[in-house]
Amino acid sequence: MLALRRLLSPASRAARRSWGGPAQRRWSTQLHAQEDHPAGTPAPAERTLPEHAVISTFDLFSIGVGPSSSHTVGPMRAGKIFINDLKEMGLLEKVKTVKINLYGSLAATGAHHTPQAILLGLEGSDPETIDTGTIPSRYSAILENKALLLNGSHRIDYDMDKDMLWRYDLVLKTHPNGMRFSCFDENGDLLATNEYFSVGGGFVVNEKTQVDENLFYKGVDKKAVHGARLHQSHHVSQIEETGPASGSNGDTTKDHLDSSHPPYPFDTANTLLALTRKHNMTIAQIVHDNEKFFGYTDEEIHRKLMRIWQVMDECIHTGVSSQEKTLPGRLGVRRRAPMLYRRLMRGFYPGIAMPQQQHLASISPGTPTASIASPETVDRTPASGSGSSDALPGRALRTPSRSPLVVGSFNHAILPEPPRKTVIPAMDFLSCYAIAVNEVNAGGGRIVTSPTNGAAGVIPGVLKYILEFVSDDPEKSVKTFLLTAAAVGMLFKRGSTISAAEGGCQAEVGVACSMAAAGFSACMGASPETVLQAAEIGIEHNLGLTCDPIDGLVQVPCIERNSLGAVKAVTAAQLSMASDGVYSVTLDEAIEAMRLTAADMSVKYKETSLSGLATTVKIPLSVPAC
Template identity: 50%
Template structure:
């Protein structure tokens, strides 16, 4: 925060990123409880606004504030309305946090601000504020540090500047400010909303902070081999820098319980309910789940131990009665046929039952979470809100149908996935505004594939292989939400990512862990692809499906 008395509120050192910076952040920075529909456009901006207000309090200038201006830039402006950015910022100014805000009262509180043209800083200091005029959308102006930029400015009764600060929501709910080193993106405010509570060691992100630092997948695997540890064990040891063993267990189980609750809420919702926004998309998870519970997919077929040959023998075409015509020049009076010949050669068939419940469960779980997210309800950022359904879906499926030790499996799964998320966060990005949807759903798919492989007993090499496969086949994935809503194609995309994650794990487990493309190589490829991607495909709703699907 820049203030008129020369005080600066800065996050951490402004030195440039170098190879000494490791990838390790807290697991509970990657997995955080928040609200939908977007981690970068809802969770991050709410936290940024709360940080700004807390800094005003710490410098004893909050009561002097007479007026406020909020500026949203580039992606935050272009897709902010569909992502709930204005509402998130306003609630953050009133002192709310994503983990604690009461979702049932959000709409009425926002309406009150518009009706009264006022806002309560930190929940008590009421000032005049007209959102229609003093919350400004700078659609075609981008701040140089990051496309998800915002600035808050306050003045006294004489219109003299009191304080101003710019913030950047860099994906996954992570927030940094003007002075923060964006190349690395360590977020000192992520959990510790008050600057004074941010540990100096985390601000510096020194390589000596954690017990087992790693910068990339190669170093992570080397550490695992040297210490004879799993990836989850390495992450657990590092997490002890911030939390006790009991706290880690409690936090992990709380994260999972929140994920599970979001699945439950999604499948138990009304099937006639529409998601918010102009698309009028109906909830699908409730009906899909009802079909699964009713067992409409028939009995499980007997599995054969050998490969079923699917080749079709090329035999002479069957003789077709002359009354309906036949192939070839010998046909009698084809012109007298009363309907197309194709109707007899390729008749319509009755629908067959296709029994593959894994796909159905994975899909419905993912869709349920993302429909909850689209409604602005409470979910877990994993690693973003737009990709919040993939990891819970895969973990839920494992716990429901495979696990024999749920508590242990939840911990191992989440810690393993966190490690992969850290690698992507350091080596590339988890922000769709920076690299497209490959940085959100692509990363979630990679994380879920790694976690699934780990709990199935895969080696660290197989876990790394699964993560690589999960991302390799999401490279180039664009972010082009229709009408700026986190609904189409976002919701279905999570379902497909969950299925793809399980397939990636199976491929990795059926190998020995050795493969041609490494995870580090695919992370760097993702970074380069995102850099080269046109901005209209990076969460601006200016290209792709966003412009080719009519709203009417």
């Protein structure tokens, strides 16, 4: 059990009276011993790596809320964990005041709903089950009433202006996304304090515990998690001794599932490839059998993977069918997914039933997953008085429009080109799907962290394209895609980072592009070597990508960047499958290059909005409606 740090000695209690007193003012601003990284100082390139890369797919892909996995999902989980620990220690009812310190990137960005996430986490909500529609009203009520309902039952006074401190000028040693929660009793005595770090993808760790012990923080209750996800002390130095002896059919025996390590541990792409060759298995099969080590049955793995896809698909549907014109925030960014989807539906006859796509299994048997509305549901009714129903029975004509304005001189050797629009179906569908997801994310809606929120559109966009236009067995494709992508995500999480606060956008859209490229090529029947090469191409051409969101919002350039990430992922897969095994860079080398690039990158380009587009784009004080 992760214990809160409590100060119980008389000296400690006397030294920390009410927050407004001199002693506690000093306590609130003095640095902890770990606070030895001034903002802007890069962390050392050297670090201790976990002994293997294997984590659960369902820790890497988790259902949450937007707009940020590091700044929204992680902080909400941290708040929930803190309250759970207080309750288990019998301290909850004694709490009179809660103080929150935010550090580094977590404090600098300021527009990722971090305060909302933490406060609702302290009230007992978690990212997977919270009703996203209630978040704005609940947060407003906290601010207006100046009260917080800890764990949904214990009411305390809470003043945002006094009780939340933004230390964007300080970075805790463990990670740029640091937060410290402290609670006091009615006498002003410090009951407990703890620090949490949101390390990307919704993962939360605590510096006082082993990092590889913190995988349970994808949830909020350590006791409810299978023990295998808490203790990963095994080694991967002897791959030849790993895995079932028979190995050829991928079956694992009970002895292997009960052992102290997964049946197929891997720490690099090279060792993963060696496992696939030794046991004649695909990457998806390797990851699937490792999931059994975490306590899941075949049926549970199937159900959870289908549930992940269901939420992804529902997110795309929500995005393309949204009736809202703009996204939240003073940028006034217009939603484009509905328009892009309507444009793709041009050319279809309305009213003609489309063959129903085979439904994927969901949690409740017999309940189909959400799917995008068929073309016949798109409104094509012309404006009153326009068109003629007699000209083409059953077919409404579009309203005539004036000729487009041609820009340029006609008295020139090079005549100007008239404006025209073209449709490149694969590229346009990929873009539409990815943008739809990230517009939902920007609005604080329900999404799947994959592997982060800022890059949450890439993987669903590519997978949706496969299911709609490529696959002849959707359920198999979902499992193959997600499990293969997860393996690549595990390698990045171990060997580099999936946090923009550590590595910029290369750690988000770059990693998502690599994962999606691997998943796409796997669904196309590519060999493990080709799959890993697709992943390498996907990240190689995202190295150095910065995270500099305008106004701190996960909107510009984030939404369009997901569109390009999805298209680039398919291109990377196509290149790898056409290269006949010829390549110059391995995935392991690319991951190491990304780690070094992240270490050298200025903190100004790591989710802090201190440079780049965040400073060159001037934001007007008011944005007219459009």
